[in-house]
Amino acid sequence: MEERQVTVDEGRDVASTTGPAAAVSDKDPADVHISIRGLTKQFDVRGSTVTALDSLDLDIPRGQFLVIVGPSGCGKTTLLRMLAALESPTSGAVEVRHGGEGRPGNSMVFQGDSIFPWMSVWDNAAFGLTMRGVPRAEIRESVGHYLEKTGLSAFADAYPHQLSGGMRQRVSIARAFANDPDVLLMDEPFSALDEQNKTLLQAELLRIWDETRKTVVFITHSVDEAVTLADRIMVMSAQPGQAKAFVDVPFERPRDVLELRHLEEYGDIVYDIWQHLRDEVSRSQRQAAAAPATGRRRRR
Template identity: 75%
Template sequence: MATIDSGTMQDVSVKIRLSNLTKSFQTGGGTVTALDNVSLDIPTGCFFMIVGPSGCGKTTLLRILANLESPTSGTVEITSPAQNRPGNSMVFQGDSLFPWMTVFNNAAYGLTLRGVPKAQIRETVDYYLDRTGLTRFAKAYPHQLSGGMRQRVSIVRAFANDPDILLMDEPFSALDEQNKVLLQEELLRIWDETRKTVLFITHSVDEAATLGDRIMIMTAQPGRAKRIIDVPFQRPRSVLELRAQPEYGEFVYSIWAELREEVERVRSRDLGERA
């Protein structure tokens, strides 16, 4: 039986519990299993990173947690959010801003939908625009911003809405390295203040080690939880200072060694299908 329940767990230290979660899709070529028997607990306030090869079900997992997909079998339990707080907000890989809205109105969108008083919206949005260096662009439209700035607005919109859980699907993957580092620093700074539960998908082992508290390595399709690793680095963190530490390089290498097996499995399978 496939279920998604909110507010059912007694253990408040666990925000999300997945039990034997499976998701299959019917295609013209038959049944495709994206996720297979995934079980894990994600603690409240954890910055949880998910890495895995392409097609391993990472985005499918986030979509199930966002109630955009239903599991085929297994259960998802999520502790209920505080009163008047939305369950989750999602930050996508691509540009998800409304082009007809200003930066301020894009950032205020979730709060406006919830009927939050205008004075509170102004205070909240102004705070996050200031924290991300976007105050002077409040009246600008998305087409007037760089890609990095548009993604900053997406992050502001997510945090301003004050969700219980923040779901992030490769939000920095399309950015150049300089903008990526700057946004990683900003995200860490804001997260240090809020300590929200975050699930963050990335293809970058560096990004996973830099941002996360825990990292789940997923297998090649069908996606399973291969290993969950605790990140050993203390907080607060500086992206560049952390990456200059010798132990950081050793940690990243150890993760990549396990992930590489799965990436090579996908590559071998793809080459075999083309032969």
């Protein structure tokens, strides 16, 4: 089993760092897919230091669908970028235990359009596999499968400008799953969509995830979306970002997105998360109001 570890100690004993009890798994270490210890990220902004994340500890078991919610500026996207190795930590450690030789470590689905406008739907979905030199027969099988799953088979030869926003996000999802990553990282992928398209894509994502059971780390500002999708929800504090609370979502899978929202327990969980978020959102708004005076820029 391949492991990727990014560690910056700066004088701290990472192994002895502890955080909220719910953040650290009591499972067999072999079941932990992503292990984060003492993760801190700071940025230099106009001569001052801004701490986006502060001493975060977190274990994510293999196959878990983890959703992260928190106020603007709490470091959600910064955390995701460090999981993708697009940013380096200031201190602490990120360890991703990869399985499956030849499989990419992660695929990332971004907020808004991230597909190539000069490529067809098919070529966009096949991009990761093509770059890895996967045999053509395997590409045809995988891409064909996920275009069918996302309802795009009839649009394989179309180009992004010919598609709606919801369909372009379907292409992003098909591309991510077709590439068969070990970890799927999703940064508010449905936030720009209308409510109808958002609900349809949530259902499609759940259906595909039920089939693959990949480890997913998903960021959203929508509490309803978090409860609909997640096995577990991490609620983050206002800047500097820390794990304030963890909420387990008990609903069985597969889930029906619409029927789920009729359940009384669904409303109770949404209310519980908002109780955790309320003070943090207010604190984030106060920080944003003070930002012009301090010269600080917001980090998601």
